[in-house]
Amino acid sequence: MAVSEAIARRYAQAYFDLAQEAGAIxxxxxxxxxxxxxxxxxxxxxxxxxxxxxxxERAQLTTALVxxxxxxxxxxxxxxxxxxxxxxxxxxxxxxRRLADRASGVVRAxxxxxxxxxxxxxxxxxxxxxxxxxxxxxxxxxxxxxxxGGLVIRIGDRVIDGSVRTRLQQLRTALT
Amino acid sequence: MAIRSDEISEILKARISxxxxxxxxxxxxxITSVSDGIARIYGLEKAMAGxxxxxxxxxxxxxxxxxxxxxxxxxxxxxxxxxxxxVVRTTGKVAQVPxxxxxxxxxxxxxxxxxxxxxxxxxxxxxxxxxxAPGVIYRQRVDTPLQTGIKAIDAMIPIxxxxxxLIIGDRQTGKTAIAVDAIINQKGTGVICIYVAIxxxxxxxxxxxxxxxxxxxxxxxxxxxxxxxxxxxxxFLAPYAGCAMGEYFMKQGKDAxxxxxxxxxxxxxxxxxxxxxxxxxxxxxxxxxxxYLHSRLLERAARMSEKEGGxxxxxxxxxxxxxxxxxxxxxxxxxxxxxxxxxxxxxxxNAGIRPAINVGLSVSRVGGDAQTKAMKQVAGMLRLDLAxxxxxxxxxxxxxxxxxxxxxxxxRGQRMTELLKQPQYAxxxxxxxxxxxxxxxRGYLDDIPVERIGDFERSLHRYMDQNKPDVEKxxxxxxxxxxxxDKELRAxxxxxxxxxxx
Numbered sequence: 001m002a003v004s005e006a007i008a009r010r011y012a013q014a015y016f017d018l019a020q021e022a023g024a025i026x027x028x029x030x031x032x033x034x035x036x037x038x039x040x041x042x043x044x045x046x047x048x049x050x051x052x053x054x055x056x057e058r059a060q061l062t063t064a065l066v067x068x069x070x071x072x073x074x075x076x077x078x079x080x081x082x083x084x085x086x087x088x089x090x091x092x093x094x095x096x097r098r099l100a101d102r103a104s105g106v107v108r109a110x111x112x113x114x115x116x117x118x119x120x121x122x123x124x125x126x127x128x129x130x131x132x133x134x135x136x137x138x139x140x141x142x143x144x145x146x147x148x149g150g151l152v153i154r155i156g157d158r159v160i161d162g163s164v165r166t167r168l169q170q171l172r173t174a175l176t
Numbered sequence: 177m178a179i180r181s182d183e184i185s186e187i188l189k190a191r192i193s194x195x196x197x198x199x200x201x202x203x204x205x206x207i208t209s210v211s212d213g214i215a216r217i218y219g220l221e222k223a224m225a226g227x228x229x230x231x232x233x234x235x236x237x238x239x240x241x242x243x244x245x246x247x248x249x250x251x252x253x254x255x256x257x258x259x260x261x262x263v264v265r266t267t268g269k270v271a272q273v274p275x276x277x278x279x280x281x282x283x284x285x286x287x288x289x290x291x292x293x294x295x296x297x298x299x300x301x302x303x304x305x306x307x308x309a310p311g312v313i314y315r316q317r318v319d320t321p322l323q324t325g326i327k328a329i330d331a332m333i334p335i336x337x338x339x340x341x342l343i344i345g346d347r348q349t350g351k352t353a354i355a356v357d358a359i360i361n362q363k364g365t366g367v368i369c370i371y372v373a374i375x376x377x378x379x380x381x382x383x384x385x386x387x388x389x390x391x392x393x394x395x396x397x398x399x400x401x402x403x404x405x406x407x408x409x410x411x412f413l414a415p416y417a418g419c420a421m422g423e424y425f426m427k428q429g430k431d432a433x434x435x436x437x438x439x440x441x442x443x444x445x446x447x448x449x450x451x452x453x454x455x456x457x458x459x460x461x462x463x464x465x466x467x468y469l470h471s472r473l474l475e476r477a478a479r480m481s482e483k484e485g486g487x488x489x490x491x492x493x494x495x496x497x498x499x500x501x502x503x504x505x506x507x508x509x510x511x512x513x514x515x516x517x518x519x520x521x522x523x524x525x526n527a528g529i530r531p532a533i534n535v536g537l538s539v540s541r542v543g544g545d546a547q548t549k550a551m552k553q554v555a556g557m558l559r560l561d562l563a564x565x566x567x568x569x570x571x572x573x574x575x576x577x578x579x580x581x582x583x584x585x586x587x588r589g590q591r592m593t594e595l596l597k598q599p600q601y602a603x604x605x606x607x608x609x610x611x612x613x614x615x616x617x618r619g620y621l622d623d624i625p626v627e628r629i630g631d632f633e634r635s636l637h638r639y640m641d642q643n644k645p646d647v648e649k650x651x652x653x654x655x656x657x658x659x660x661x662d663k664e665l666r667a668x669x670x671x672x673x674x675x676x677x678x
Contacts, residue, residue: 005218005245154204157219159265161200170197173234175188 008091015076015092016099022072025100031073036093038065039077039086048086098156105135110154112144114164129153202230203266205247210258213407214452217264218246226306228267233257236287237264238271238409241453248453250409252287271306273417274299275424280368283385283399286414291401292385303424305416309475316481318515321546322433322490325361325603326354328533328596331555331613332562333518336546337367337431338479338488342510344495344502345520349532351494353600354518355435356384358492360393361603362433368425369397370434372418375411375441378403391601404441411445419476422489426478429485434477438494439470443506460505467509474513516540530597535562548606549656554613558592561617565589584622591621594629607652608637611665614657620669624676632676639672 019028039045047053047061062081066074080086101108109129111117117125122141129137133155144152149164205219215237223229229237229249235258241248251258274288276299283292290297318336335341343351359369371388373381381401388394398421402414415436422432436442443466450463458464470493477491493514495507500521502511511517516539525532544552568586578586595616598604604612612633615621624632640648647668650661657665 009244157203157205157221159200159202159204161202166200167197171192171195174195175191 005091007085008088009095011076011080011085011088012092012095012099015072016096016103018072020103025103028070028072029096029100031070032076032093032096035069035073035077036089039089045086048081107133107135107137107155109137109139111139111141112147112152112154112163113141114143114145114147114149116143117141125151200265202268205264207231207258207260207262207264208246209260210251210255212452213251213255213409214449215249215251215255215258215264216246217249220247220264220266223247223266224270226270228269228271230265230267231255231258232262232264236267238413239266240449241455250407250412250449250453252407252409252413255407270304271413271416272302272304273420274301275303275421276301279398279421280396281394281398283381283401286400286402286406286410286417288417301424303420305413305420306472307420307423307476309472310478310480310484314481314484315478316486317545318479318488318542319545320431320479320488321548321551321606322358322367322431323361323365323603323606324354324358325605325609326357326531327598327604327609327612328531328535329354329518330547330606330609331551331596332535332559333516333533333538333540334543334547334551335490335492335540336479336542337490338477339516339540339542339546340474340477340491340493340514341540342493342495342514342517343520344497344507344511344517345532346497346500346522349520349522349525350530351496351520352380352384352437354520354531355437355492355494356387357601357603358433359388359397359435360391360601361605362396363391363393365431367396367431367433368422369393370400370418370422370432371397372400372402372415372434372436374402374414374436374438375404375445376401376437378405387601408445408448411442412449415439415442415473419473419489419491423476426480426487426489427485429480429487431488431490433490433492436473436491436493438496439510440496440506443469462505466506467513470506470510471513474510515542528597529593530600535559536566550610550651550654551606551613553657554610554617558613558617561585562589562592565592587622588619590626591624591629592616594626595621595633597630605652607648608640610651610657611636611640611648614665615669618666620673635676636669636672639675640668643671644668 015028015032019025053061058081062078066077080089111125122139126137126139147163147165150162152163153160203220203222205217207215208218209216223239223242225239225242227239229239231237231251235251235253235255237249237251239247239249274297278297278299282290282294282297284297285291288297318338320337322335322337323330324335329335343354345351355371359371362369371384381399381403385394385399388397400414400418400421402411418434418436422434425432443462446466446469447462451457451461455463474491474493477489479488480486493510495510497504497507502508519534519537520532521534524534540546564585565588568582569589572586595612615636621629621632647661647664651657
């Protein structure tokens with residue numbers, strides 16, 4: 001798992017650099033997502049992974065798959081298949097999205113609340129986060145009653161935990 | 177119990193209402209694998225090297241391996257409850273340990289938790305466990321003696337404050353005994369002692385603690401214990417934690433003594449961590465940086481310049497050899513780092529020479545600079561004399577066939593060796609040591625049978641205490657033997673000998 005993560009990053013970085021040069025980050029990103037979806041199909045994945053597939057047949061299958069794709073995306077898929085790294089594709093897509101976000105200054109935040117959050121509160125949250133973190137913030141709001149109250153905000157690896165559950169845990173540590 | 181139940185709830189209410197819970201702002205990662213005390217965590221991009229990580233269940237870990245896509249952490253506590261998928265948070269703190277006066281007299285773990293069953297330790301300050309050793313500019317020469325109370329050491333292998341002196345020998349040769357005697361002898365000197373037990377049996381540590389308690393030495397000692405049952409990460413951290421505690425006192429201009437017992441087990445714990453983290457093994461399966469492991473620890477022992485407070489941290493690392501092999505990997509490493517070694521031999525120990533110090537192979541590179549003038553006056557030639565004695569010792573069996581001067585040398589050597597024997601837990605104050613060695617090197621023992629030397633010494637001390645206390649006081653205060661004191665001492669010994677049934 002860890003190995004394919006590092007590899008996915010390398011490929012994603014290369015693909016992203018090319019996309020940046022071409023000035024078509026969004027478009028290539030969408031294309032990549034479509035490719036990933038297509039290959040996520042279990043039958044397709046199994047067929048490609050079959051070691052008994054001979055060179056010529058594999059090439060045929062690949063050509064059929066990449067038909068109608070952007071040439072660079074097609075090349076990427078061919079390269080991955082050739083190198084036997086096709087399993088890294090989902091991680092590749094995720095990392096590409098991270099790179100694209102960083103380039104455009106968009107920050108994706110996941111907000112978890114115990115109770116439903118109304119639109120006004122969500123908008124206020126978005127603007128405060130944009131202020132604090134700098135750049136545009138896109139929020140996905142989720143509901144999780146187990147945090148008991150307050151908010152938990154996740155931005156990448158960073159977590160801002162103002163949940164009642166965590167405060168109670170801290171209180172317990174302080175009292176014992 | 178005299179406390180009423182509503183008083184307790186009042187206390188609790190007060191604590192709850194005054195409780196400040198800051199919002200947690202940390203980095204999060206997910207455990208991808210955990211085994212043998214090492215956890216691999218995905219995420220944590222911003223983790224710092226050596227940062228403390230918080231695992232579920234309040235267990236802490238140390239971020240040792242920082243990789244592109246994750247972190248390898250050593251878990252400092254029980255890990256059976258951890259699973260793949262558990263969330264790990266950073267604490268923002270690089271490994272640090274509580275320091276301060278409150279630790280003196282206590283037994284603590286490598287992270288500063290109380291292990292002696294008394295109140296939890298409240299300190300106001302924490303110091304990082306790993307720091308850069310003081311540079312050359314901030315140091316001064318080692319010129320003040322650290323008296324261990326052991327005649328053989330203080331006379332021939334003197335240790336100074338700020339020096340690193342290695343105690344090396346096979347198992348059961350008296351390494352810990354020397355360390356304990358040195359600690360007991362620091363009573364009343366203002367030196368704070370820190371005894372770091374790494375990978376030892378808990379029973380041994382308990383025994384050391386009890387011994388120190390018995391001799392009133394716990395009031396100036398901190399015991400840091402990472403016994404054999406503790407996770408390797410804690411055993412790895414313990415010496416650095418003890419060093420940080422000593423540095424606290426050094427920074428205040430005080431003198432501290434830290435004993436690492438022992439660094440062989442420390443290297444083994446580090447080897448365990450490194451191999452589990454998949455770092456490449458080198459000689460004897462130790463990782464490539466095992467030298468740096470000990471050098472950065474021991475370099476932090478120093479004598480600070482007056483501008484920096486004039487404090488000092490003396491280090492006495494202990495290394496256990498296997499079958500006397502000092503040319504193995506770890507012993508040679510540490511020998512090259514320290515400013516000398518005290519070499520203990522099993523043969524000497526079994527022959528009744530205790531402390532079993534091999535004077536020939538032991539050395540203190542600070543040497544005479546760390547001795548008082550008085551000791552230099554009496555023991556200056558002692559090392560050489562004993563070396564010559566050892567050369568001749570093989571001829572001891574032919575004693576009757578030798579010339580007079582050779583025989584005299586043999587007899588003197590035997591008596592000095594006997595004089596340097598010392599029972600455990602009986603460190604001698606410096607002035608008494610001077611008196612004993614004076615009697616030996618000036619020839620007053622030459623006509624006493626070898627087996628009566630121990631009695632002679634004890635009786636001499638008693639005699640001096642009762643009849644001539646000023647002589648000892650004079651030596652202790654002036655730290656040298658003036659001509660007058662010399663004459664008085666000679667007279668006193670001659671007087672005593674008249675009454676001694678030889």
